[in-house]
Amino acid sequence: MKRVVSVSLGSSRRDHKVQVALFGEEFEISRQGTDGNFDQAIALLQELDGKVDAIGLGGIDVYLYAGKTRYVVQDGLKLMQAVHKTPVVDGSGLKSTLERETVYFLRQNTDLLPPKTKVLMVSAVDRFGMAEAFTSLDCEVTYGDLIFSAGIPYPISTLEELEEIAHKTLPDMCQLPFHMIYPTGKKQEVQDEEKIKKYGHYYLEAQVIAGDFHLIRRYLPLLKGQTIVTNTTTTEDVAFLREKGAGYLVTTTPEFQGRSFGTNVIEAIMVVLLQKPWPEITPDDYLNLLKQLDLKPRILKLN
Template sequence: MKRVVSLSLGSSLRNKAVQAQFLGQPFSIERIGTDGDSARLKALLRELDGKVDAIGLGGTNLYLSAGDRRYLIRASAEYARIPKITPVTDGYGIKRYVEPEMIKQMDRDTPLKLNGRKVLHVCGVDRWGMAEAMTRLGAKVIFGDLMFALEVPIPIPSIRILKILAVSLLPIITLASTEQLGYPTGASQERSRTKYEKYYRWADYISGDFHFIRKHMPQDLTGKVIITNTVTEEDVKELQKRGVRALVTLSPRFEGRAFGTNVLDGVLVALLKKHPDELTRSDYLDFAEKLNWRPHVEVLN
């Protein structure tokens, strides 16, 4: 049995362990949160090195994107360099290659069309592929990168302007510490402080990383569609309580849980026995096709 462990700076309340089969190969998949404790994360990276088939890095990204350019986050790279034997994945390839295809499938095969819809995409540089796909399918997208990551209350009105800003700012922003990048870690993943409510109200669809979505989401989300990943059964109940019409998760679900992209990246690395940087677009799309990977639409209200 192959083993993939996702180590996260996030809350330990979201820990989960499941067994699953991918392309006939049994896997043990586990998520371990360190509650924002970077020293514990480093210790676990050393402890698991050489003992598992892949390590997913959660609660942070290795890379942020602007079009075809990617920018290495210095603080995350320090974590990724700790294991000397086991490959470390952050989900970049899944986000870049697979998630855009899932958006296209959602638009083509479900009632949730994008043309003319208003979308709040919480962080485009985290999920550029999604952002680009939704824009090309005719959605009116507002990007929340400045608001959700940097707490600067300025929406970005187009992907063109986002790219100009990203190319200018990412070489500097990626030098910041994990804490300065604004991503919820530890206990903050379990809290929500309402902010930027008018943009949530404006949107028909709210998309992107769930922790960013949750970070400032209001109590009333009546009629909204959430397009995301990494949700637990408790998250689904909370979204239903707040009136969300439908939840779309873009990755397979196991025992009620949609694991993060870093886990699925790790599964592919373990199956193909390749370094993450050796994986191609074809590797990712073949993997998704063989798994019959489809967006999962759950009507909540």
């Protein structure tokens, strides 16, 4: 039995454990949230180090991308550096491959993403591959990085401007405590009503809302049948989106026993299957494995 554990800064209410068989190998996959408690996350990572086969870091990014430039989130790096023996990943290695493929899949296999679709990405620097894919398919994309991570009501409409602003600001912003730019712990369980009033219209102007689920959830107004493209969702999240009037839910990661795990979890599983050190794994390795595993996005009609 291979053990993969996702250690998350998110709420412990989302903890989950499943067993699945992949390529004839039994995996126990679990998620342990630390309710935004950074020290607890460090302690848990140290405890697991050397005792499990791979670790995913959830509720935080270590690497953000804009164009070809990679920015390192210092809090994420501290978590990663707490682990010395077990492979540890944040999902960013796989995201670029998996999430691009999801966007292409939607164009090729559904009518959810025709050309000129208005897309709101609540944040793009944490999934630049997805942003590039939407743009390459002639979607009209609004990048909400400043709106939803910095509270600045300035929609970015080109990847070039996103890269330019990222270049000026991310080297320093990545040094701030992560909770200042992303909802962690209990903040993931509640919506920010004041900001929903201010920024909810960006959701309503879009046909597709894409990106990190916790950001989407925190500022989500009542929708009118929009499609949500995201990663981690629980059964409760699906019910929440249905109540809020979303039309479809597309999750980039596959469902295991009722929930889609984070990209960090899937990447951790892949690292185990590939049996290569993480720095040596290429996007093609992930792509080939995705094909062999026949992992496809999950598409759920909600309303």
